[in-house]
Amino acid sequence: MPRMKAANRLRAKTEIMRPSRLKLLVRRQRRNLRFVAFACAGFVIVLAGVVVAHSAQRGGTINSLQERFGRAIDLRVQDIEFHGQSNTPELLLRAALGVAKGDPILGFSVEGARKRIESLSWVEHVAVERRLPDTIYVDLTERRPYAIWQNQGKFQLIDRNGEVVTNEDVAAFSDLPLVVGLGAPAHAADMLTALAAAPDIKSRVAAIVRVGERRWNLQLKNNVTVMLPEGHETAALTRLTDLQAQQRLLDRPLVFVDMRLPDRMAVRVRPGAEIVPETKTPDATPDKTKDTPNRRAT
Numbered sequence: 001m002p003r004m005k006a007a008n009r010l011r012a013k014t015e016i017m018r019p020s021r022l023k024l025l026v027r028r029q030r031r032n033l034r035f036v037a038f039a040c041a042g043f044v045i046v047l048a049g050v051v052v053a054h055s056a057q058r059g060g061t062i063n064s065l066q067e068r069f070g071r072a073i074d075l076r077v078q079d080i081e082f083h084g085q086s087n088t089p090e091l092l093l094r095a096a097l098g099v100a101k102g103d104p105i106l107g108f109s110v111e112g113a114r115k116r117i118e119s120l121s122w123v124e125h126v127a128v129e130r131r132l133p134d135t136i137y138v139d140l141t142e143r144r145p146y147a148i149w150q151n152q153g154k155f156q157l158i159d160r161n162g163e164v165v166t167n168e169d170v171a172a173f174s175d176l177p178l179v180v181g182l183g184a185p186a187h188a189a190d191m192l193t194a195l196a197a198a199p200d201i202k203s204r205v206a207a208i209v210r211v212g213e214r215r216w217n218l219q220l221k222n223n224v225t226v227m228l229p230e231g232h233e234t235a236a237l238t239r240l241t242d243l244q245a246q247q248r249l250l251d252r253p254l255v256f257v258d259m260r261l262p263d264r265m266a267v268r269v270r271p272g273a274e275i276v277p278e279t280k281t282p283d284a285t286p287d288k289t290k291d292t293p294n295r296r297a298t
Helices: 002-017 021-028 030-056 061-072 090-097 110-118 184-196 233-247
Strands: 079-083 123-131 135-142 147-151 154-158 164-166 178-180 205-211 215-220 225-227 254-258 266-269
Touching: 079 090, 090 110, 090 135, 110 123, 147 184, 178 184, 184 205, 184 233
Parallel strands: 079 135, 147 178, 178 205, 225 254
Antiparallel strands: 123 135, 147 154, 154 164, 205 215, 215 225, 254 266
């Protein structure tokens, strides 16, 4: 009898602990159910993102709600602050901003305003902020004029990267260096940097002229033309600086100084002028051929 009772208790306990068929099915499919749940959640998140992005566009649901909310609590623009604005015309800047005092502060697109302002020629970068309750803040980084570019009789301001900034009010920047010729802007920074290392020569330069889109001439203030070699401008300027210091070469009545060849240099004297004998050097050979002062350099 005791043994039968013990066997019955063990059988009853085993039946209680045995899981139902449903539980067994759930356990077997748990991994698959987990994957399906994650997939559904991901789809919902992506769908929500698309809806929000679409609604955030001007005229979308979120933008419309912002406008209604702004009107409900009367949030309107009372102040517009510009920081970093120096050369950008204010009328153009305000027109590009697209919002004025009294407009609902939540009723305009900050991103749209940023894109419009960055399309202005003077603007390199801009940040537009909506500072509640009533202020629009615009922080500008303007492009800095680096030189004046003359080409085909037209004058334009360019930045250090060679990009055209504007062709208006160029005379206000007459202290900037003048670069001349097709293709000059893209290479002007390198040439002007080389000139900065030769201040005695730079002070005499009226313009740097791009020739054949491959090399430079220096047009001096006394109308002397210095022809520089292609790709060896720095070495030529160093040599020219030494000649000027030792022999006052650029103070002579010359038409041009031809430095295009690395092993020799030629000069042409103005018609009727005389060369002082003691200034002759093997480095500077007078060109006695008859030619016009406006001989074209190549």
